[in-house]
Amino acid sequence: MNLALRDIRHKLGRFLLTCLGLSLLLGVVLSMIGIYRGLVDDALSLVRAPAAELWVVEAGTRGPFAEASRMPGDTREMVARVPGIAEAGSVTYQTVEAPYRGQTLRLQVVGYEPGRMGGPAAIAEGRAIATRHGEAVADVRAGIDLGDRLHLGRDDYLVVGLTRHHVSTGGDPVLFLSLRDAQDLQFLPKPSTYRRDQARGAPPPALDTINAVVARLIPGVAADAVAHEIGRWKHLGTNTQHQQEAILIQSVVEKARRQIGLFTVILLTVSTVVIALIIYTMTMDKMRDIATLKLIGASDRTIVALILQQALAMGFIGFGVGWGLINLVADRFPRRVLLQAEDALMLGGVVLVVCVLASSLGVRLALRIEPAAALGG
Amino acid sequence: MTFSSPLAELTGISKHYGEGETRVDALRHVSLSLYPGEVVGLLGPSGSGKSTLLNIIGCVIEPSQGRMVLDGKLVFDDRPAGGDLRRLRLDKIGFIFQFHNLLPFLNSRDNVAVVLELAGHGKQAARRRADELLDYLEVGNRAAASPAHLSGGEAQRVAIARALANHPRLILADEPTAALDSQRAAIVMDLLRKVAREQSATVLVVSHDEKIFDRFDRMLRVRDGVLDSADG
Incomplete structure (x- = not known):
């Protein structure tokens, strides 16, 4: 059975709310990339x-x-x-x-x-x-x-x-x-x-x-x-x-490109920290459950999978919803937001790496939990 | 009562934490044998070393010194014998906790089945075995309920079902009746006795609860890290 999925279903509301917050953050990242693409495309439209x-x-x-x-x-x-x-x-x-x-x-x-x-x-x-x-x-x-x-x-x-x-x-x-x-x-x-x-x-x-x-x-x-x-x-x-x-x-575009690139990097860093903190807090909430799982014989791999899958689920749901939201509101931006599939794929890959990095803090905590912590009241 | 060869045999087991001035001797030269089919009480005041002894017998922590054999397998002989303690816990030991420690995100059936799936059983087989155990412990009608919707007694029965899932040879119970009233405590103890008899398992119960002392075949008392007496 998939423990990560069961835990998500158990606290579905909180998980979805977290995903929504993350999706807004990743939506902003996508919009920054889209604005840059739009900026370049607009600039080239005149010369082309x-x-x-x-x-x-x-x-x-x-x-x-x-x-x-x-x-x-x-x-x-x-x-x-x-x-x-x-x-x-x-x-x-x-x-x-x-x-x-x-x-x-x-x-x-x-x-x-x-x-x-x-x-x-x-x-x-x-x-x-x-x-x-x-x-x-x-x-x-x-x-x-x-x-x-x-x-x-x-x-x-x-x-x-x-x-x-x-x-x-x-x-x-x-x-x-x-x-x-x-x-x-x-x-x-x-x-x-x-x-x-x-x-x-x-x-x-x-x-x-x-x-x-x-x-x-x-x-x-x-x-x-x-x-x-x-x-x-x-x-x-x-x-x-x-x-x-x-x-x-x-x-004309170079400074804007660097500016937007810097914003994108900052936003991705913020996203990493946010995911890391969320995963860490979620792991803290489950310390006793993780100790119990370890005591009854769960391997470290099972525990790591539980945390990593939740981080990935959060990242990809957040990314998917963010992508959907930005597609919905892209036309309302004062400047053109050009959303390209290859950019979305690239950001999806970055989110994957970010999730793995962000979950490392939670994984480290989980691996340090002693099975004995499940015993004794 | 007559017993066959011991299921667990501890010889000269010591455990200390820290070194030098900060050294604390939690257990000192404890030797004991646990036999299949018996229900043994482990008694002692707080800080006496009961939990350390339970953790060592349960292969949760390793002793500092001594020899331990579990179900014919050498676990420790002044140094780790090289076995996988996690696998040993999974295959041979069932745990029952004071506050049942059911996983809140799984229903009763899955709380039992998870042990079997961790041991490599298929999903369907695990669910069948879980249903059998829940029926056996008369909580089959609560299989789909989440732990939050179980009464204290029901939750403890589900926890016992989880402890029995893998046909363990040794069941370690840490204050299993502390959160229950006397009537439910008696029912839980009777269940553990029934399991010990029918499955030829050893049940070791840590308890302060005097109202269940009469349910033990014998009692071990620990004081200041030393096994004080054994009676039965």
């Missing part, structure tokens, strides 16, 4: 959206996500003519705040040329931008309804389409505008500023400015060779898609 193979940026910069990159608007035509380039598109990136239904939305505005590279990877609802002015495509996370109008800068924009999973590294939902609209929004000064600049004889603002050119290569052409060719223009720099993703992760 154009499905580019090559990023052309301002020379000496690491691209539009890590630092400011400004180039003339005709760069796209230059890049498109480079041998090996199949197609190219101009893009701008800018963070804005916009009033919407009494709230202030923080949005990542991406400008691109409709019909060229740089737009959303897929439209979930509605359609893509079809005109050069006045239309927008927003990510559903912004909470803007299809067909609504959004006021940005001097103009109103009609939301004609919705996307999913298009957010910035900071978690701000992406709003796609035509390149022209995005350039006006980013580079056109306010009328008062414009008049003042004119009055003091300043040159007119360079509105035809872009942050990067994204390009796709002709199949079979090596990205490095094309990048070398483009690099001959001294004012341009290039990154392959892989390099751009690496830069993004290193410069």
Whole structure:
């Protein structure tokens, strides 16, 4: 008979309550991992959206996500003519705040040329931008309804389409505008500023400015060779898609990764201590029963199994319930929580090790109990 | 009453705890023999060495010195004889406690069956034997009850059933009637006598309870670690 199971059934309420507490703790661990995965996935969604193979940026910069990159608007035509380039598109990136239904939305505005590279990877609802002015495509996370109008800068924009999973590294939902609209929004000064600049004889603002050119290569052409060719223009720099993703992760996500990793380690340590204390207390409660079992002939293996099985049951029930709870509430987190099966498996393995480690304190206590303790009142 | 060869034979058994100034001699040169079928009382004031003697006979602790043979097997001869004491307890000794010590997370049947399962018996066989014993001790109708729902007398009968589960040759009872009224104490003692006779087992009872002294075949008295007298 399974003594661990019988003991659990005997004090089922207490055991389940303990498991619930543990599940909340492990749920937090899972959510931390999920938040990190979501953070990376969100960050990469922006850089992956154009499905580019090559990023052309301002020379000496690491691209539009890590630092400011400004180039003339005709760069796209230059890049498109480079041998090996199949197609190219101009893009701008800018963070804005916009009033919407009494709230202030923080949005990542991406400008691109409709019909060229740089737009959303897929439209979930509605359609893509079809005109050069006045239309927008927003990510559903912004909470803007299809067909609504959004006021940005001097103009109103009609939301004609919705996307999913298009957010910035900071978690701000992406709003796609035509390149022209995005350039006006980013580079056109306010009328008062414009008049003042004119009055003091300043040159007119360079509105035809872009942050990067994204390009796709002709199949079979090596990205490095094309990048070398483009690099001959001294004012341009290039990154392959892989390099751009690496830069993004290193410069933007790295600190968050370390922060979340540290939190995860702390939470796992707390979980270990909690399981250890629970198992130790449960063993203390059973000292007389363990002494009796030893006296009537139970082996040390039986006693160890009793404690270890309870620790494992607690860990895995806690883990399972925690996984279920986090799946239920993941969508309510302000940032995306991306729960992956491999992470769950890994944490399951960690919980296994944690349970074994945590039960060692209880096992040590149990093995030191003398069978003679069962005798004598 | 005539007895065959002794089931347990202790010769010159001594037990001390600590060394030097802290040394305490719990038992000094105790020699005794226990025979199959007899019910023996082990008496003595608190701290006299009864529990130490019970623990040594029960193969719970080892003596410091002396010789002990249990059911023909040498257990100790001035040093451990190398046997597995746990296995010896499991196979040859049944224990009955003052407060029955039933495992609270098992019902009556499983409290009995657990001993058999620990000894390697199958689950079904263990449950059958447990039911037989509970019927024998007239608590078969309480087989599914948890210890918390048993009366003192019922719990002690279940504890006796557990002690008998493995057909032990030696039954050691530590104050088995201390928590019972005189009527139930008499019933328990009669049961132990019945078991001793029918199963040819030796029952050694540690007790202060004078109302059961007449149920013993003989009594051993321990005082200051020395076996004072043996009568019967």
